[in-house]
Amino acid sequence: MQLTEIIWDREDIEYWNRYVAVTQMGGHGTFEEPRTGVSVTNGDDDRVSDKLPALQEYQLSLDAPAPPDGSFDPAAAARGAKVFTGAGRCSQCHSGSQLTDAGIRLHDPSEVVSEPEPDGAPSYASRGATKKYRTAPLHGLWQHPPYFHNGVAATLEDVVDLYDERKSLHLSGAQRSDLVEYLKSL
DSSP states (O other): OOGGGTGGGOOOHHHHHHHIIIIITOOSEEEEETTTTEEEEESSSOSSGGGHHHHHHHHHHOOOOOOOTTSSOHHHHHHHHHHHHTTTOGGGTSOTTTTOOTTTOOBOGGGOTTOSOTTOOOOGGGGSSSSOBOOOOOTTGGGSOSBSTTOOBSSHHHHHHHHHHHTTOOOOHHHHHHHHHHHHHO
16 A cells, blocks of 8 residues: 555645655654554654654745646636636536645545546555545646546546546537646646
């Protein structure tokens, strides 16, 4: 089981930073995850904890990279923003300043459009402590293909088409195209 699957129901980046510092980088300190039985202590002193708040503050101050100039149509993106909050129903889960409801709620695999797994494998969520998915934040989305936890969508067009089909949105071709331009703009 990968620990990244476990922290989906955690709001604090500090938790992840402690995991990386102690279990991956050998920092002096302790990391415990009782849901999976992970308990790691390095050294007999804690050189990690007092650094975590400043590291988290720095991480949260970073903006996602802006999309490259000319990589999207601004007029279409403005129309797509309306589709995102309206007919596309995207903002039901991709909400708030980070465009995610992570930390507020998790989603059953049956709610996720990329399920079932294309190869028939057990859901990715089934391997985690919560057995659920978090909603991915969308800023900088343009630079992270393929999409979804299992890479089932190669392009943003594929993402929009999959949502349209699986959520029975009945978006027009123009709405789908505008929504893609909006996603490229994030």
